[in-house]
Amino acid sequence: MSVCVSTTPPKHKHRTATADRRPRGRPRKTEDERDDGNRRHELLAAAARLFRLHGFDATSTRDIAAAVGMHSGSPFYHFKSKGAMLYAVMEEGMRSAIARQSKACEGVGAAAPRIVMRGLIRAHFETLLGSGNDFVPVMLYEHRSLSAAQRTSLAKLQAQYELAWTPVLEALSRRGQLRAPVKLARLLILGALNWSVQWFDAKKGASIDELTDAAVALFFEDGA
Amino acid sequence: MSVCVSTTPPKHKHRTATADRRPRGRPRKTEDERDDGNRRHELLAAAARLFRLHGFDATSTRDIAAAVGMHSGSPFYHFKSKGAMLYAVMEEGMRSAIARQSKACEGVGAAAPRIVMRGLIRAHFETLLGSGNDFVPVMLYEHRSLSAAQRTSLAKLQAQYELAWTPVLEALSRRGQLRAPVKLARLLILGALNWSVQWFDAKKGASIDELTDAAVALFFEDGA
């Protein structure tokens, strides 16, 4: 029996009812209608980088616009508010985190839980520390700036993500390889990983692989 | 040989040269000159609470003033800038954290390293999660808002705090009770503890003592 739960996201359908904003004024320069999404994503990537670097409140929408060569009012053509940009960054972060996690679980089949756990930890570090992966760190550290409704919405994605961890921890616990209560262990372990955002430096110190090995060794006993 | 390093802070002498600001205008209402310091500390406690709750950028100096019944300009009689308030919060947080840690180390004498470690972890949780202890959480989560000079200054206090951990971890490692490299283990363990600020709820779930037990069990093997 595989211990790795599939957490492929359900189709989402909560684009807001007011999302049918039509372009006004100057028409598209080219026939290529689809670079609309590209500009939007450019904004999102710039926002993620700046939010991570300076924080949500310390980043102005003007900063974000300038980072992609737009003028001050233009981001509001793509997003209806600064808060909507923050939420979009976090949502994209969670979707890619869930996708990476699912991929890590593919094909581990009936592997030993310690092997599966190594895959989950490795994927988590990659999501947090991989170059250009600013989206999830923003989610972790700018949570406070969300509205209540946004928080509720994101909580579902987070629960979905963490769903994969519990059965693996339980399997390890049954085998005597985990020596703390599963629920607290999950919180402590995820905390240890999440905090790495604060000190990890890709240019010096341990690599992501070394980090993963250290974490697995620290938290779980050998299956010997 | 005791494994617990004394980290009593050295006398600090870096009150800035411009700290001799004299009171102007309306004289003190009473003869009690010494409630000056009390007002300053009231401001600090209110700032810590608000910074923790809403973040540094989202808290205005007006909010802080209102929280202690002052008017908008008055905090600047006690602190020369908002940034100086942030630094003062963090500095006070570190001093009390170091004091609590030193106390936890007193009298453990030649106890087994696992016992000493339990004391360090317990003290750390108390510093982070004890009721009214907002100062260190602010330090952990608002680090980004410091100036470079402030960061350098605080780094010394942080290094002093973490000094106590290394020899204990090394002792545990020698005994085979710690299964990851000491340096990475320290980063991961402190991260697990620091992250508890995000999810701990004094009104439900585990108590600080249960948390401490779970952490010790998770990270360290029995000395059996």
Place this chain on the structure above:
DNA sequence: CCTACCGATCGGTAGG
């Protein structure tokens, strides 16, 4: 510590 104020910046919008 209060009053009154300043300059700067910010999120957001109308209209094209």
Place this chain on the structure above:
DNA sequence: CCTACCGATCGGTAGG
């Protein structure tokens, strides 16, 4: 997506 702009808020200060 740009131009031009508004109202609100903010950190900080002079003077008492």
